[in-house]
Amino acid sequence: MATTTVEAGAAGHGAEPRGRRSETGEATYLIAIAEALWEEMERDERVFLLGEDIGAYGGAFKVTEGFIERFGPERVMDTPIVEETIVGMALGAAMEGLRPVAEFQYADFMSSGYDEITTALARYHYRSGVPIPVVLRGPSGGGVRASSFHSTNPEPWLSHAPGLKVICPAFPSDAKGLLKAAIRDDNPCVFLEHKWIYRRIKEAVSEDPNFVVPIGKADVKRDGRDVTIVASGMMVHLALEAAQALASEGIEVEVLDLRTVQPLDEEAILASVAKTSRAIVLYESHRFLGIGAEVASLIAQEAFESLDAPVVRLAPPNVPVPFSPSLEDAYLPQVSDIEDAVRKLSAW
Amino acid sequence: MTTKLEPKPIAPEDWRAGLSEDQLKELLYLLKLCRYFDERMEALYRQGRLPGAIYSGRGQEGTHVGVAYALRDEDSLFPTHRDLSAQLTKGLDLQRVMAQFWGRIDGYTRGRDGNSHIGDWHGNRTWTVMSHLPIAYPVACGAALAYRRKGVPNVAMAICGDGATSNGRWHEALNVSALYRLPVVWVVNNNLYAYSTPNELEFPVPTIAERAAAYGMPGVRIDAQDVLDVYRAAHDAVERAREGGGPTLIECLSLRWRGHAGHDPAKYVPKELLDEFMTNKDPVRRFEELLRTREVVNEQDVAEVEERVRAAFEAGYEYALSSPLPEPGDVTKGLYVDDGYWASEPGRGGGIPA
Numbered sequence: 001m002a003t004t005t006v007e008a009g010a011a012g013h014g015a016e017p018r019g020r021r022s023e024t025g026e027a028t029y030l031i032a033i034a035e036a037l038w039e040e041m042e043r044d045e046r047v048f049l050l051g052e053d054i055g056a057y058g059g060a061f062k063v064t065e066g067f068i069e070r071f072g073p074e075r076v077m078d079t080p081i082v083e084e085t086i087v088g089m090a091l092g093a094a095m096e097g098l099r100p101v102a103e104f105q106y107a108d109f110m111s112s113g114y115d116e117i118t119t120a121l122a123r124y125h126y127r128s129g130v131p132i133p134v135v136l137r138g139p140s141g142g143g144v145r146a147s148s149f150h151s152t153n154p155e156p157w158l159s160h161a162p163g164l165k166v167i168c169p170a171f172p173s174d175a176k177g178l179l180k181a182a183i184r185d186d187n188p189c190v191f192l193e194h195k196w197i198y199r200r201i202k203e204a205v206s207e208d209p210n211f212v213v214p215i216g217k218a219d220v221k222r223d224g225r226d227v228t229i230v231a232s233g234m235m236v237h238l239a240l241e242a243a244q245a246l247a248s249e250g251i252e253v254e255v256l257d258l259r260t261v262q263p264l265d266e267e268a269i270l271a272s273v274a275k276t277s278r279a280i281v282l283y284e285s286h287r288f289l290g291i292g293a294e295v296a297s298l299i300a301q302e303a304f305e306s307l308d309a310p311v312v313r314l315a316p317p318n319v320p321v322p323f324s325p326s327l328e329d330a331y332l333p334q335v336s337d338i339e340d341a342v343r344k345l346s347a348w
Numbered sequence: 349m350t351t352k353l354e355p356k357p358i359a360p361e362d363w364r365a366g367l368s369e370d371q372l373k374e375l376l377y378l379l380k381l382c383r384y385f386d387e388r389m390e391a392l393y394r395q396g397r398l399p400g401a402i403y404s405g406r407g408q409e410g411t412h413v414g415v416a417y418a419l420r421d422e423d424s425l426f427p428t429h430r431d432l433s434a435q436l437t438k439g440l441d442l443q444r445v446m447a448q449f450w451g452r453i454d455g456y457t458r459g460r461d462g463n464s465h466i467g468d469w470h471g472n473r474t475w476t477v478m479s480h481l482p483i484a485y486p487v488a489c490g491a492a493l494a495y496r497r498k499g500v501p502n503v504a505m506a507i508c509g510d511g512a513t514s515n516g517r518w519h520e521a522l523n524v525s526a527l528y529r530l531p532v533v534w535v536v537n538n539n540l541y542a543y544s545t546p547n548e549l550e551f552p553v554p555t556i557a558e559r560a561a562a563y564g565m566p567g568v569r570i571d572a573q574d575v576l577d578v579y580r581a582a583h584d585a586v587e588r589a590r591e592g593g594g595p596t597l598i599e600c601l602s603l604r605w606r607g608h609a610g611h612d613p614a615k616y617v618p619k620e621l622l623d624e625f626m627t628n629k630d631p632v633r634r635f636e637e638l639l640r641t642r643e644v645v646n647e648q649d650v651a652e653v654e655e656r657v658r659a660a661f662e663a664g665y666e667y668a669l670s671s672p673l674p675e676p677g678d679v680t681k682g683l684y685v686d687d688g689y690w691a692s693e694p695g696r697g698g699g700i701p702a
Contacts, residue, residue: 048497079524080523080524080527082486082520082523084517085486085489085517085520085521085524088483088484088485088486088521089487089524091486091487092486092487092488092489092493093490093491095469095491095494096490096491096494096495096498097494098493098497115480115483116483116486116487116517119478120484120487124476125684126460126682126683127460127476128456128467128469128690129682129689129690130469130470130476162683163683163684186685187684187685187686
């Protein structure tokens with residue numbers, strides 16, 4: 001498991017510079033993502049960026065700070081506020097052999113480009129055979145008091161559009177390796193960066209320009225024999241915190257980080273449940289028809305004989321993400337909720 | 349207020365629009381092929397012999413053939429389901445087009461889509477059509493952006509109907525194309541109705557072409573009953589884009605003679621209007637008459653063209669019906685590049701008997 005440091009402070013946007021690796025070589029998730037983009041742009045002339053305020057301003061979260069000075073405005077293209085056209089242009093440029101990476105200021109705004117994403121981008125290859133090397137990336141998820149339009153976790157919207165790969169890493173190394181893999185992939189990939197993680201989590205991250213993490217593979221972030229927690233993004237960190245606390249009670253939790261939700265690593269999920277016989281599916285998109293609903297169904301159908309207890313889903317209720325701290329905390333699963341669920345399941 | 353393109357590379361007094369005799373004959377063949385195909389496919393549809401849907405482009409061949417003929421092979425075309433005639437002009441193989449209509453493996457989408465939701469990007473640089481209009485307008489911007497980045501003198505042309513000009517993407521794409529001065533030609537096939545909704549219930553300005561002024565690009569309005577007028581305007585716009593002059597909006601006026609789709613009797617079109625267009629503004633008949641008057645073709649030449657058209661259709665029909673259906677087990681293949689479904693069998697092959 002990677003070493004992590006939890007930093008104080010919310011994942012802000014706007015004024016703060018992106019920052020640098022620490023003296024010991026640790027990188028935040030934000031820096032790891034910027035490094036992935038930078039290295040791929042250095043490696044392959046066909047890679048270019050487009051999006052709103054990504055040039056001189058450096059992007060809403062400063063991912064592309066300094067890029068325009070190195071790569072110029074043709075490869076770091078500022079666009080007007082035209083989400084449909086950003087996606088459509090990325091598709092057209094990819095059809096002609098370029099490898100565009102489009103930034104959304106917030107993953108919430110992918111809904112403004114939804115038709116181009118789910119109808120055009122996702123379905124084009126299946127109907128034509130044309131490779132579509134496009135990456136759409138954007139900050140996803142809540143937990144930073146950003147309210148309804150800046151906290152959405154759109155994993156299920158996108159995973160329900162056949163043809164897309166949907167990637168949602170939880171750690172800096174995975175973020176870097178998976179983004180590099182996505183840029184090299186000939187399929188349209190949506191890369192969801194959890195904004196709660198951006199500046200909060202850091203770890204040692206490879207500087208090898210050929211470091212990639214395979215898309216579609218989950219990863220065990222903590223070994224355990226008693227209960228499996230299947231999670232992604234910010235929820236992985238909450239699960240790890242709960243697992244740490246529960247270890248002192250003698251409950252060993254296994255934390256499986258999906259890293260990619262489409263395609264889903266069914267094999268890894270089933271292997272973990274075969275070991276623990278108990279599963280909690282912890283996810284940040286709405287409980288109703290969310291990614292975890294699919295995971296729970298998979299476990300119930302394919303691992304029924306391994307199970308010693310029902311599969312439990314922990315996820316937000318089916319309402320928009322609320323603003324007030326008391327409401328947002330009630331909305332998002334909390335570490336204490338996870339601990340309670342694990343205890344109940346262990347006692348089954 | 350519409351802007352005229354100055355200067356025009358093709359002199360307006362040149363009745364041939366700079367085309368050779370062979371090219372004029374080729375245009376006549378294409379016009380007649382597209383008309384004949386449209387009529388025969390509708391007949392087969394009404395006889396219950398054609399599965400799926402049809403979206404007739406009849407009466408609009410002047411637009412379709414005229415604009416697509418102005419493109420080079422390496423230029424790209426982003427049409428709609430109404431614009432199959434433009435795709436045939438760009439070079440699609442009629443046999444494979446017909447295989448698509450019957451859902452066969454040899455169709456361009458290998459049975460993954462039907463009817464005029466077709467395209468051939470690898471061969472003829474045409475977009476595989478989608479229904480959500482104008483979904484391909486932004487995509488044309490991206491292709492054009494790539495041409496500029498790669499330093500190649502190619503042009504992207506997109507077509508949509510009057511109906512799609514009310515959609516936000518139409519305006520986004522025009523704005524962005526002018527902002528970046530992209531090599532794009534925007535064609536609007538204004539056939540006076542968006543499904544059943546007439547122009548006056550679609551937009552509050554007299555013409556679509558004048559909207560170009562809002563985006564800082566030239567806008568031209570063409571009566572599309574004469575294919576050479578359309579070709580001239582398209583040629584000028586395409587060459588202007590190729591030379592770095594940026595995008596142009598071309599509004600081509602015609603009437604959709606048939607319903608929105610095969611099921612629609614189009615009773616909302618006044619009979620007098622339809623009669624006027626069918627009698628006096630038929631682009632196929634007008635072009636044939638022009639070539640006869642100018643003595644480019646005689647009666648026998650026309651008969652030969654019509655015979656070629658019939659033979660091409662019959663060959664396409666036989667090919668389509670003898671082509672296999674896709675393997676049912678392949679339904680999940682080719683979603684991603686990863687399984688090599690499209691790479692291993694480029695375009696055709698395999699399948700089960702129909």
